[in-house]
Amino acid sequence: METLGHDLINLFTITNMLCILLGTLVGMVFGALPGLGTVIAVALLLPVTFTLPPLAGILMLLATYQAGEYGGSISAILLGVPGTPQAAATVIDGHPMAMNDSPGKALSYSLLSSSVGGIFGGLVLIFVSVPLAKFALNFGSPEYFLLGVIGLLTVALLSGRDKIKSMISVVLGLMAGTVGVDALTGVDRATFGQPELMDGINLVALLVGIFAISELLSMISKGLNISYVADYDRLKTGLTIEEMKGVAKPTMIGSLIGAGTGILPGIGGGAACWFAYAVASKFSKNPGAFGRGSAEGITAPESSNNASAGGALVPFLALGIPGSAAVAIIMGAFVMHGIQPGPGVFAAERDLVYGIFYGFIVTTVAMYLVGRLLTPMFARVLVVPNSFLVAIVLVLCLIGIYASKAAFFDLWLALAIGVLFYILKRLEYSVSSVIIAYVLAPIIEENFRRSLNLSNGSYDIFVSGPYSILLVMMIFGALTASIHGGIKRRQNLEPY
């Protein structure tokens, strides 16, 4: 363990620790502000890292990434407004728990499982990154298509009382995902001549419209001069050992799924949280509680999105392929210092790579500590009367949308989407299904068409490898299972 000792001395310098702290704070705050999110936080801190030593700069960005993944859940739980797409699944159980039971407890579940997920992702990174990265290469376009289909099947678990309306939501999400210049032919699709739509509907505008604006309008209806929580006891944040034990299984499920999805570039945390939610509800002893403030329903997606952060670093460090948008920006810090991620980096930059590995675990610990300190303060947001909350969150949403692309078009779009979904939500259309379908639409469509281009039109390509056959079997398994058993429980779910 000589190298370990050596690394740790290099790691625990004052500069590194300050950088991790700064990154954690920025990430958590930006993650929590609707619309801003992890990617913008990392992008804003990137220029700062150019002046720092490589390890300090990279750790600052990793801390931002980790904390942003947790931060997005803070607003998801407290306001029902996910700060990041990866936190969208957390709304389903986090928000009801905050409303009906205890916001402090909901945040604690989220922080604890995020930290466990983060540590798990870090361990995966340290011990199996090279073999895992090689393994991930087995997943090509046909496998991605099949994974996307499996993702779409999980929507069935989220659907509300009215099956047809849930299906409409899914179709709307898929349609939203097809808008823009078609990646394979360069043809404009339903852009209506708007250059702002050429790259597709901005995810931030969609997310803010669907969740934030529609939720703000509902809050106005609930009463303007009341606050959500008057009873300060409910802000308490501690968890008992029993409560922690109760969420061990979903947290493990989430960590595994998050890390597994994270290593596949382009799938990312946005889909991982839904996979985790669906699987955890399948394996739960108390599936009826899902959708009504179940602790399991919070911890599964929460652990998965932080585990996917560690996972996304695997193909990046081992192959030089960034696994998510945030990692693509973190790559800038590497390039700036002339470091080439890829097979050579483990030999050429040994100290740096191991510094990053162990530093990643440290960023998770920092996230836990800072989160623990700030959680009671965040929970207090719900003591603020709606009259202030609605106005301020609305302004923050507008800033968040504008900050992502500097396009006024996106602001109008979000406002329109917000009104539409406020009405759709009252008519019991499912809103979560729209987001997951939007995220999965390009994964499904592009990879399907690309597969057929690769095979010159032969459908055999979808059953040509061991992994694709396995995935096809999983799809059939899930379909049969849902036809047989899943139906009765589904009917009880709230239309989120």
Add this chain to the structure above:
Amino acid sequence: MVKLLQGVKRGTAVLASLAVLGGASPLAAEGYPEKPITWIVPDGAGGGLDSIVRTISPYVARNLPNDANIVLKNLPGATQTIAVSAVHDATPDGYTIGQASVAPLTIMPHLGKTSYAGYEDFDLIANVFDAAHYMVVSGDSQFETFEDLLTYAKAHPGEVKVGIDGVFNAQHLPLLGLEQAAEINLNEITYQSSAETKKALLGGEIDAGIMPSHIIISEYESGSLRPVVDVMEVKPDYLAEIPSLADLGFTPSQLFVGVIAPKGTPQDIRDTLTAAIDAALRDPELIETLATRKVLVNYNDPQEYANRLEQLNSINRQILSDFGVLK
């Protein structure tokens, strides 16, 4: 904290380049600039091009008279045409300039997707850097050289799968042009980014892929990827031994990124800006920073920049017209 760190960086950099500043400061164009200059970046914050412009812009500001201040504005999207359109629509007073690659200037106008007709609708300031893109095969590929690939592709039309990072861009058109010139038919497979192409190539899904030089260095050294030909005109020194299309008797393509201004910007202001970019790109400190990041600095004055755009423009127009998509 952010401000502080930037301030420190700026301070030391100013000291280091005082000499350059003294020598290159042009005869001030009647008080220009009097207010901050907006530099439009066709890339999101944190993107590859964004961080290059972010690195270069302070050096350009330092070489402008009157304590010039440059503000960057990110307008990503639609193959850079949103940003280039914003430059096109700006007042030509020297207070709006923009960065642009070749696709929005020499490809997108031909597809009828832009509000401007072509690069002629702009005043050119200077070219800043070039990029080299290579056709790359896997380390264990049967194709040792580019000629191997050509021979095989000739005998097996439509069989060789080549990954590119998008359609109608600076990878796609050169590939189409090459297929015409070499009389071969390849199966072009489109990905969303060069990182995806690289993953597909490493995973064995495609036979070859076109990728920028800087993302394959590590794999080239370890032998897992093998660049076989440089598709572009320039050649980075770390891949000097790989032949280019020109070496093999084909017309190379070009990928270069420069600074443009709205048409009608006063000549003396343009000269001031051109001189500032020229001086910035001679700054040893900037040269070293960009070299670390594998950016191939290539200053061209407005005339040379225009000539290169014209040449590439006619090549691209020809390719698009041959494929029947010219608008």
Add this chain to the structure above:
Amino acid sequence: MTWRSLNILISTVLVLGGASYAVAINRSASDAIFFSSAGIGPAYFPNILAVLLVALSVITLVKNLRDPSPELASKVTTVNSIYIVATLVLAAAAIAAWQFTGYFYPVVFILLALLIAIFRAEFGAMRSLGVGVVTSAATTLFIYALFGRILQISF
């Protein structure tokens, strides 16, 4: 408006939306000449989706019309609907003002002050306006300090 008519309205909007989406897609898809060898062009999936949306919306429409339950005949009531409309109008006005004048911080200040004043109107006009102005000034300053100064984002 009753729940039934709101349902009818939304189903109609969705049908029209699906149709215009399909028209837009098929108009531009005729430009596609590359990569359509496998028969799965850029309009293939969108057309399936458009048909699905229209079909499902029509089913919902018919189900809604045939559903005898009394809830559907009851009126849609929205608590504080005046405030919702006011919020949307103010938000739209603020975006428009920001877009066309380019002044971000004054717009934010006025938007926040007005929203809070309106939301708190029940506490008396002067008092709520006072609270609105003070809260708005503090929030706008905070936003300016965080985004304008520290992070140097220009709005």
